[in-house]
Amino acid sequence: MMLSAVMEDYLKAIYVLHAEADGNVKTSDIATQLDVKPPTVTSMLKKLAEKNLVNHEPYQGVELTPTGESVALEVIRHHRLLEAYLTEELGYDWSEVHDEADRLEHHVSETFIDRLATRLDEPRVDPHGDPIPSADLDPVEDPSGTALIDFSVDETVIIQRVRNQDPEILRYLEAHGIKPGTRVTIKEVTPIGMISIQPHSYETIVSLPTSVARSIWANQTGEASTSVP
Amino acid sequence: MMLSAVMEDYLKAIYVLHAEADGNVKTSDIATQLDVKPPTVTSMLKKLAEKNLVNHEPYQGVELTPTGESVALEVIRHHRLLEAYLTEELGYDWSEVHDEADRLEHHVSETFIDRLATRLDEPRVDPHGDPIPSADLDPVEDPSGTALIDFSVDETVIIQRVRNQDPEILRYLEAHGIKPGTRVTIKEVTPIGMISIQPHSYETIVSLPTSVARSIWANQTGEASTSVP
DNA sequence: TGAGTAAATTAGAAACGCCTAATTCTTATA
DNA sequence: TATAAGAATTAGGCGTTTCTAATTTACTCA
Numbered sequence: 001m002m003l004s005a006v007m008e009d010y011l012k013a014i015y016v017l018h019a020e021a022d023g024n025v026k027t028s029d030i031a032t033q034l035d036v037k038p039p040t041v042t043s044m045l046k047k048l049a050e051k052n053l054v055n056h057e058p059y060q061g062v063e064l065t066p067t068g069e070s071v072a073l074e075v076i077r078h079h080r081l082l083e084a085y086l087t088e089e090l091g092y093d094w095s096e097v098h099d100e101a102d103r104l105e106h107h108v109s110e111t112f113i114d115r116l117a118t119r120l121d122e123p124r125v126d127p128h129g130d131p132i133p134s135a136d137l138d139p140v141e142d143p144s145g146t147a148l149i150d151f152s153v154d155e156t157v158i159i160q161r162v163r164n165q166d167p168e169i170l171r172y173l174e175a176h177g178i179k180p181g182t183r184v185t186i187k188e189v190t191p192i193g194m195i196s197i198q199p200h201s202y203e204t205i206v207s208l209p210t211s212v213a214r215s216i217w218a219n220q221t222g223e224a225s226t227s228v229p
Numbered sequence: 230m231m232l233s234a235v236m237e238d239y240l241k242a243i244y245v246l247h248a249e250a251d252g253n254v255k256t257s258d259i260a261t262q263l264d265v266k267p268p269t270v271t272s273m274l275k276k277l278a279e280k281n282l283v284n285h286e287p288y289q290g291v292e293l294t295p296t297g298e299s300v301a302l303e304v305i306r307h308h309r310l311l312e313a314y315l316t317e318e319l320g321y322d323w324s325e326v327h328d329e330a331d332r333l334e335h336h337v338s339e340t341f342i343d344r345l346a347t348r349l350d351e352p353r354v355d356p357h358g359d360p361i362p363s364a365d366l367d368p369v370e371d372p373s374g375t376a377l378i379d380f381s382v383d384e385t386v387i388i389q390r391v392r393n394q395d396p397e398i399l400r401y402l403e404a405h406g407i408k409p410g411t412r413v414t415i416k417e418v419t420p421i422g423m424i425s426i427q428p429h430s431y432e433t434i435v436s437l438p439t440s441v442a443r444s445i446w447a448n449q450t451g452e453a454s455t456s457v458p
Numbered sequence: 459t460g461a462g463t464a465a466a467t468t469a470g471a472a473a474c475g476c477c478t479a480a481t482t483c484t485t486a487t488a
Numbered sequence: 489t490a491t492a493a494g495a496a497t498t499a500g501g502c503g504t505t506t507c508t509a510a511t512t513t514a515c516t517c518a
Contacts (some may be wrong), residue, residue: 040476
């Protein structure tokens with residue numbers, strides 16, 4: 001299937017929106033995600049429907065067909081492998097990889113991606129903790145995690161995933177020792193929309209607005225730490 | 230200067246054609262190079278001229294302006310660094326790199342290219358022996374070389390450059406030990422358009438059509454080898 | 459030097475991806 | 489249940505890059 005980079009972007013957007021805004025994907029969601037106007041989305045959905053990549057019931061939302069989902073997964077695989085590669089081999093910051101991967105994902109060959117994957121030893125997650133679809137494009141089961149905001153004071157958890165692409169925010173988080181794999185203890189949850197945490201790899205306590213804390217997913221460590229005085 | 234990938238391709242093509250078909254570049258040359266029809270070239274030349282990237286005297290050929298040349302050199306720098314990188318770090322064959330680099334060259338950031346260059350230790354030539362423009366985009370002086378076809382029987386020379394992008398041909402050459410840096414001895418030049426050479430890194434004698442031998446540039450080793458029985 | 463040919467250009471149209479303005483549909487609420 | 493608000497779609501248009509067909513220009517050679 002020979003698709004334009006723009007079409008791939010639409011399919012990726014629909015996949016991502018479907019996964020996170022669990023349920024049906026609306027024209028306006030896609031428009032926001034891709035920074036275009038709604039009529040542009042409608043006309044593209046028609047083309048994608050003609051190619052059997054989406055099912056579009058006018059006024060009722062869109063769904064990917066199995067073919068459309070495969071394309072989306074392939075693009076996402078490209079994106080996340082590129083992010084992992086840029087971080088691990090080219091010394092990119094966590095905060096820089098998203099934009100570069102967004103442009104390259106449509107222009108790398110399958111050969112390129114396979115060699116990247118081999119070289120990185122088939123990684124399962126990218127630097128943000130997002131799962132990387134396998135080469136056979138089985139739908140990724142999104143690892144369940146709990147937002148940082150939903151833990152209680154004094155719980156110690158391991159950061160799994162940071163669902164945020166804003167370079168400014170990522171730079172701040174990294175500078176304060178917060179990224180996937182980090183162990184942190186919840187110190188305080190204020191009523192005015194702030195949460196304070198103690199990253200174990202970092203000296204001082206870090207405060208985050210709840211909007212940011214909602215995008216950080218973590219799991220309980222399982223051992224220890226459930227004991228609270 | 231914000232240019233489309235297509236415009237960059239035209240500027241690159243004009244630069245390359247100017248360098249090799251020494252003199253003025255014709256509309257039809259560009260059309261052949263980019264695999265489009267001549268009217269398409271004419272209309273693009275108008276747009277490039279409006280942006281002061283080329284000087285186009287209708288019916289008389291095109292030239293790059295200094296700005297246009299800088300853009301071309303930047304694209305060529307991207308291309309050749311990518312080729313070097315794909316070969317050295319991702320295990321690409323000599324014959325595979327051209328197409329991949331052609332697609333990626335327009336979509337990598339300056340940051341990406343700088344990190345590639347640093348990682349490869351600022352290489353001066355790509356896997357084909359083509360010179361890589363420096364980061365400040367000084368015009369590359371094309372290293373002078375003599376086509377293989379222009380040496381005499383029994384001369385021993387070092388291959389400098391293989392000016393051919395055909396993957397089939399490159400695969401053949403590589404399989405027979407012929408690439409930049411290889412030392413070979415000219416064994417026979419037939420009147421029917423064949424040249425036979427002995428690569429020193431390879432057991433048997435290899436025969437090449439003169440069309441191919443014309444695209445292989447070499448330099449005399451300087452020592453020895455000028456002695457002929 | 460003048461005619462014929464080859465190359466380049468102009469003219470006009472199509473596909474793509476985007477837009478604004480106008481219209482239609484859905485849904486929530488009075 | 490009727491209507492008003494909001495979302496989505498249709499209508500129509502623009503810039504980009506390409507094409508084919510028609511025309512113009514430059515050059516060759518008789």
